[in-house]
Amino acid sequence: MNTVTMESPKDLPKRKSRMQKIVKEITRKKVTLISSIFIMILIIAAIIGPWITPYNPAAPDYSNILSPPSLAHIFGTDAYGRDIFSRILAGTQISLSVSVSAVLIGAVIGTILGLVSGFFGKLVDKLIMRVCDVLFAFPDIILAIGIVAILGPGLRNVVIAVAFFSVPSFARLVRGTTLEVKEQLFVESARSMGASRRRIIFKHIFPETLPSIMVYFTMSIGTTILAAASLSFLGLGADPSTPDWGAMLSTSRDYIGSAFHVVFFPGLIIFLTVLSFNVFGDGLREILDPKLKD
């Protein structure tokens, strides 16, 4: 009997791709599904928005100042007679790209710092974590205001500021997972094969941290949209003429008593966007985080 028993293909459960599973899970819970549909619409709007606006979002129309919602202007017009719906549609691109790029920068830097900190430990870890602690001590928005104040107003600097304050959260999150994964047997087995530290960090530990990064990333987008809007509202972000959601709120706040729709619709869209990113992130966590499941 020198033959090795061969396992037949039948012995294994049928394979389902990971992506299919996630999509199925998302559709199972209603709020997650609704928020994901809303996010999908936002993304489409961000991509094709500027081309499908019913009116030119920048062109003033002085014959139509502050007109309430009507069939011609479903969200009404602002103090310069610009169509608010068109401006919101065009602004989706700005708001989403500002927040996504800010969170992306923050996530990349934070993840690298967290991996390094968690993996190497000791002095490196202490150094990185103490710096993070200092940054944590400031409220996010104050930190951002400070940075924009130094760098000067503008959307690019808003991105930098928002990215800056999201770094420590990502670093801490990733460090935690890294510490946990580092001790696991499959990491040790990679070491026993002679894998280099770089390979262990990026091939073995990083994929394990990815789910929690994705969840936090989604939720951060909501927060960041709010932060970017706040900065614009304070006049530290977008130029008042650009159709940025925060800037729209800022320029129209004087009319809140006479024409509520100028403030209401941009506000509503910010609210819904932040809400759906948070709800979606929550749903995503339930799906991706096995610890929460049991």
Add this chain to the structure above:
Amino acid sequence: MSNEYLLEIKELKKHFPIKEGFMKEKKVVKAVDSISFNIKQGETFGLVGESGCGKSTTGRLINGLIDADSGEIIFNNHQIDSLSTKQWRKVRKEMQMVFQDPYASLSPRMTVKEILMEPLNIHFKNLNEKEKEERVELLLKKCGINPYHLNKYAHEFSGGQRQRIGIARALILQPQLIIADEPVSALDVSIQSQILNLMKDLQEEFNLTYLFVSHDLSVIEFISDRIGVMYLGDIVEISSKEKIFNDPKHPYTKALLSAIPQIGETSGEEEEVSLQGDIPSASNPPSGCKFHTRCPFAMEQCKTIIPRQRILNDEQTVACHLYEEGMINNAT
């Protein structure tokens, strides 16, 4: 260069510090307390002992997963504990590990193919993709996994199949030495025997040398040529497979043998060596011979004097005062 030993371990030692509360004195767990043994090319050396005896730590020390406090590890005539990282990586190619838990030792986010390709990507960068793939498929077949499953994730396999994958991964670099740390302990008996047979077959085919660590003496006895028995960080007896069962020397080995419940034996418990009491803690081991607190033959000197390894004959080495000069007659 004429050395019959593939691996030589000389007075290897590892103590783990433990913190015990605030202001208390620092304690150490003497996980491995100055052990020495050799493994010949092509043989299987079994390390057996109960939990906390340091057998797994020994395997990890040799593989360099943990650094030793002192002692020498000589592999292939290289003293590997003094190598630079780069040289070490080259040596490591010749020395691979199989782990106990087939569920935790394979990355959950990699397919079987990725798992098996990884060692090749590290050590055989000059091979092209196709050559690597061929090698992966060949080894999977040898280990009893249909290459049809290449793109599946490890968690889709049963425990026995995963351990086959683990073995295939260890073999893919064509190492000389495999350190197997309790490779069958997590498996059911019917699967355990499949894996043990597989390991024997592969040893023959690839001329492998095994360091096989297990708590199960019957598994160790089946697979090993020579066996080292560990107790609280010491090797108390090294013996050939034949002698360990027919003529065990150390009282602990005898007790271990008699404690294994064997099928069909009617128990003549009266004659057997039955151990009283618990295994002492490795952070506070007994003085002298560490086994004296449970040893039915303990003498006065056992409490104070640490017994040295004595070579009894070609096949047996034992650390016990019963076999010191002049005591041999009393013992037998």
Add this chain to the structure above:
Amino acid sequence: MAKLLEVNNLQTGFKNSNDTLKVVRGIDFHLEEGEILGIVGESGSGKSVTALSIMRLLHDTPGEILSGEVNYKGTDLTKLTEKQMRKYRGKEVSMIFQEPMTTLNPVLKIGRQMKEVILLHTELNRKQAHQHAVETLESVGIPRAKDIMNEYPHQLSGGMRQRVVIAMQISCNPSLLIADEPTTALDVTIQKQILKLLKDIQKKTGMGIIFITHDLGVVSKICDRVNVMYAGEIVESAETRDLFNHPKHPYTKGLIESIPKLGHNQERLSSIPGTVPNLNDMPKGCTFSPRCNFVMDRCHAEHPDFYETDNISCRCFLYDQIAEERMSHV
């Protein structure tokens, strides 16, 4: 001897959203007073779920008893309310788990936990309960039992903890003790002590013990009778000596042969090919047929019944003499 426990056609399953996975698929067995019955099987054979079903402790799992009876001294335990059942647990039927810490509360002193059980089920007052606890601890071979009463579980070694659990479970003199892999987490030298202890207790008190394990060696040392389980069914049942001398079922045979035996100098081990079937994909006919070396056409189609041969009852068509005779007539 009277029957202490009789299990009839017990089926236990785990329900998920769409369907029910049967883990225990209709088993019958009985336990006589003062007997040690072994239930042996590999992981996934349903042996632990059987124990939990008898104890009605399935509520921590998504499992539930689907049908069948568990008659303990004439009472069907499956019909009792949870409140009534609580009176049985600990007093009449006790259970020891593989991991002693599943029974012991890590933040309470051992004495308090022991006394709690005793006060719950007996008429003793606090002082008497304390005395009884100390005596029970001493009876399971715990040195300095009085001191141990004031210690926490984590201060003890694994073997000692298991002794404490045994003391706790026998403190109210139950008639039935279910031990689920009680020695699997222990080292062999300690295992030997615990096995001896269980045997001694059984002799002294005359209680019935159901001993669940995957280790055939342990079974052969401690049990009077053995049931072998495979894929949620009992496939073979016999007195220990008969079973190990002349195992009948191909699974039992394979299992015994696949264990390395000391001092036999085996070149190879015989092994059972393949793996245990999946719960949601059970083979038709005999559940062992895909792995069986003696498989016949009939095994794939029909589900075998129990057949008696040499004092062994065995769920395998190889021992269906009536069919054989019929075949020879044809």
